[in-house]
Amino acid sequence: MSEIVIVGAGPAGIRAAQTLVAHGLRPCLLDEAARGGGQIYRRQPENFRRSPVKLYGFEARKAVAIHQTLDHLREQLDYRPDTLVWNAEDGALDTLQQGRAGRLDYSKVIVATGATDRVLPIPGWTLPGVYSLGAAQIALKYQGCAIGQRVVFAGSGPLLYLVAYQYAKAGAKVVAVLDSTPFSAQCRALPGLLRQPLTLAKGLYYRSWLTAHGIPVHQDAHLQQVDGEQRVQSLRWRQGGVLHSFDCDALAFAHGLRSETQLADLLGCRFAWNPLNRAWLPERDSAGRSSLSDVYLAGDGAGIMGADAAEMAGERAALALLEDLGRAVDPQRTAFLETRLQRIDGFRQGLEQAFPFPERWAADAPDTLMLCRCEEVSVGEVRAVVREGHWEINRVKAHCRVGMGRCQGRICGAAAAEIIASESGLALDSIGRLRAQAPIKPLPFGVEVAP
């Protein structure tokens, strides 16, 4: 029998599931994690004792609501945690659950696959002790650990100040925050940010808390290099042509988030260039319908808009699915959700101004910088392929294996595109789109096929 399937149990997937159940359906909810909630509202293991406020701060109420919603729905769902979806074709999803392969026919699928950090590599970024900002947050939230004893936070985006604040509050030594954004950009962004004064206020709060607690925050500060033998020992950074350095044993960095689009790609969704995300994203209408009649898209996996928007987009996509099944849905509710989502989109434009992408990164990256950490492909090797006349990203991948390793370009893909565009002189949207391949994550040998 074909099922209605939701992939991803974060804010979007859980709200989508809740909406379908409220209309009398019993969807199948697949999630790679052992406990639902997604990344931002990731739950700690069951035997941990910290309170929601300690874990999620201002977002505690929202996090608890998402978790309780899933807990209450469990009996009304075919909920499958610990389940990786690694392929999609011919109306079926290929899954892997506790080492067993399975195949799930779907009649309709809501893709809510979330996001990972957008990473712009720097020399030394593969040293033990260097993590993404999201990783640093997961270490603390999910495991009660800091990534080191003297931690530097760098890059840009809303996570930067949030994670630095969470670390300092939990008792970690935060050496400094290096924000690549010049202060002037943040001033220019104010009108857009004022569309969501509460979110803006939280950002300002984290920042002033850090300053009030004596943690240096530097703006227009750019990472230059991480140094160390076997692990991080120090790092160098630049501000207005002046080189500085810190002793530290850990670095967390990222420049915002990138959508996890590989499943939408394998499903066959049509993609369009999105200048705000600097990425190819699966096309969707304001309700979350993709280019395919049986695929719906919601949450950060379809474009970065944050957790609040993900909840609304999950509900809206589920309502679209119900409409398409001929079920009656409340038109006022759909209109309300779309208006709210549009408003958050406006705020998102402001955020992008406040944390602009460091356009100089690609031109400044040295040839020796290791771009692809799986296959260990350097920036110079990618540039050499481009100089041979190749400018299409999948061709470049075929020539030098950038983005071909175990992570399938999740970590280096965005940065590789920047290098290819910069070296070829072509626009970022005219070098093609890195295609997803199954399996989208590595499968173990000797996978058992379920009967």
Place this chain on the structure above:
Amino acid sequence: MALLTRLAEGDRPALDFTLDGKPASGLQGDTLLTALLTAGEFLRHSDFSGEPRAGFCLMGACQDCWVRLADGRRVRACSTMLEAGQQVSREGSKPA
């Protein structure tokens, strides 16, 4: 020396395991990544240069935290829970 530092949730039962054949100990609720990196400095070595790696994303995306278990399974340390008696080995080494 450890890479990760425990800041909270220290009051959990200890679980003994072995790391590259030597006795080691973590806490119940630790991922393999946490257990290995509060006891040591790396998880694996790169397939090419042999340089040490200690994971990067902690959310199952980067595939840079694979370790091997006694039954031959290769697992992602960031998303595999520590169990008592596990025999964990770290792969590869720097080429001579």
